[in-house]
Amino acid sequence: MEMPFWKTKPLEEMSASEWESLCDGCGKCCLAKLEDEDTGDIYWTSVGCRLFDAADCRCGDYANRLARVPDCVGLTPQNVRTISWLPQSCAYRLLAEGHDLYWWHPLVSGSSETVHEAGVSVRGRVTASESEMAEPEDYLEHMLEREP
Numbered sequence: 001m002e003m004p005f006w007k008t009k010p011l012e013e014m015s016a017s018e019w020e021s022l023c024d025g026c027g028k029c030c031l032a033k034l035e036d037e038d039t040g041d042i043y044w045t046s047v048g049c050r051l052f053d054a055a056d057c058r059c060g061d062y063a064n065r066l067a068r069v070p071d072c073v074g075l076t077p078q079n080v081r082t083i084s085w086l087p088q089s090c091a092y093r094l095l096a097e098g099h100d101l102y103w104w105h106p107l108v109s110g111s112s113e114t115v116h117e118a119g120v121s122v123r124g125r126v127t128a129s130e131s132e133m134a135e136p137e138d139y140l141e142h143m144l145e146r147e148p
Contacts, residue, residue, distance in 0.1 A: 006095055006107065011077035019077075022091040024105050024115045027057035027122040028148055029073075032130055033085050034139060042085045045142040046127040054126040057116070087147055089120055122148050 005018050014022075032047040051060045051069060059065050065072045073083065080092040087093070091101055101108050104118035116123045127142050 028087040048126040050131040
């Protein structure tokens with residue numbers, strides 16, 4: 001039996017469809033994060049990007065997200081190695097650090113629902129949308145104790 005592509009190919013050699021299939025659909029990267037200007041510490045919130053569909057845990061306009069949301073970060077093989085706020089469970093981060101995918105990842109389980117069933121996604125945990133935040137201080141009431 002042939003080894004799965006994520007076990008045999010470096011991130012840089014993956015096709016566009018292979019790269020995109022690494023996203024587990026957890027939605028964590030689509031949550032607003034706050035950074036302490038003095039320490040660089042990242043604080044997670046339960047506020048979803050204005051394009052985030054909290055029920056599906058997917059971007060509502062993925063193809064145009066980078067143009068529509070100026071601070072949206074498009075993940076690449078180069079930047080996943082440097083983005084400190086990528087979730088610990090993120091497939092891009094795991095593979096970049098030499099780890100394997102978790103059992104609940106859709107590529108392993110064969111189901112897009114296992115990420116939700118395992119409690120890894122933000123489904124049901126988004127409390128607001130960025131479009132509802134009038135002032136920067138509004139995010140503070142949605143700060144989380146730790147990474148979701």
